[in-house]
Amino acid sequence: MIQVLTDSTADIPPEIADREGLLVVPAQVIVGEQSYREGVELTSDHLFRILREGAFLPKTSLPRGDDFAAVYQEALARGADGILAVHIGSGFSGLLSASQLYARELPIPTAFVDSGTASMALGWLAIYAARRARQGVALDALAQEVQALADRAALLAMLDTLEFARRGGRVGRLAEFVAGVLNIKPILRVAQNEVTLMARTRSRRKAVEWLCAAVAESSPHFGVAVLHTDAPDLADQLAQCVQSHISPDTEYVQTTAGAVLGAHAGPGAVGVAFLPMPSDDDEK
Secondary structure (H helix, E strand, O other), X not given: OEEEEEEHHHOOOHHHHHHHOOXXXXXXXXXXXXXXXXXXXXXXXXXXXXXXXXXXXXXXXXXXXXXHHHHHHHHHHOOOOEEXXXXXXXXXXXXXXXXXXXXXXXOOOEEEEEOOOOHHHHHHHHHHHHHHHHOOOOHHHHHHXXXXXXXXXXXXXXXXXXXXXXXXXXXXXXXXXXXXXXXXXXXXXXXOOEEEEEEEEOOHHHHHHHHHHHHHHOOOEEEXXXXXXXXXXXXXXXHHHHHOOXXXXXXXXXXXXXXXXXXXXXXXXXXXXXXXXXXXHHHO
16 A cells, blocks of 8 residues: 655645545744644634734744654554655755655655645645555556646745735845735746746736636646635635636635645735646647
């Protein structure tokens, strides 16, 4: 049996992770002097309150060593004869390297996938891998298959404000000021280990239209997720449009983004995360 594991930045709802048999190692979010394990000791709602109050700028950090050890030991306890670890893109975090380090002492083979992305774009890759593992795909073949799909996975997100990206050192103060004055809502693409500015929309409504069109143009999909950071009404608007443009057999999830993504995006963000699949046209 191949055990698939990922990390909490995948934003996979717990009930889905349990259903798919996934193991999830929690990343850390640091608020002031206190460190919390994402999804275990810190919920998204708690983080959003902290962000809106503005008392602290949360920081993110790698999982604790004992948490890595715990998930790998759980894989062994489940009787795994191989492990596939699918993690947040190496361009955004050292988590993949840390996972490789802790896996060195395992008595069973372990393979790794650099997703190049985050949130449910990573989550869909892990879910896909878990299902293929249950179908009996061998470890090396599974790692190669999922790594190839990783180039297709993407997270597209509209930031309601650049304040938190600026405070985290992602953008300059001038860019934040200009975006605020002009009411520009930037849309970013997180994929292939890069963050790319895809569009500058002039309203939330225009951003929702842009995101929905991007989903429609990238089909067919294995899965599509609508995510938000304390913006449920906006997410509902996006979800209504997205669901009208995906096929009935596409996996679909609507959820709140996790604390790690929320710390970087700030409140009010909305996005889509999807895993397009190869089509017949791709193979011609």
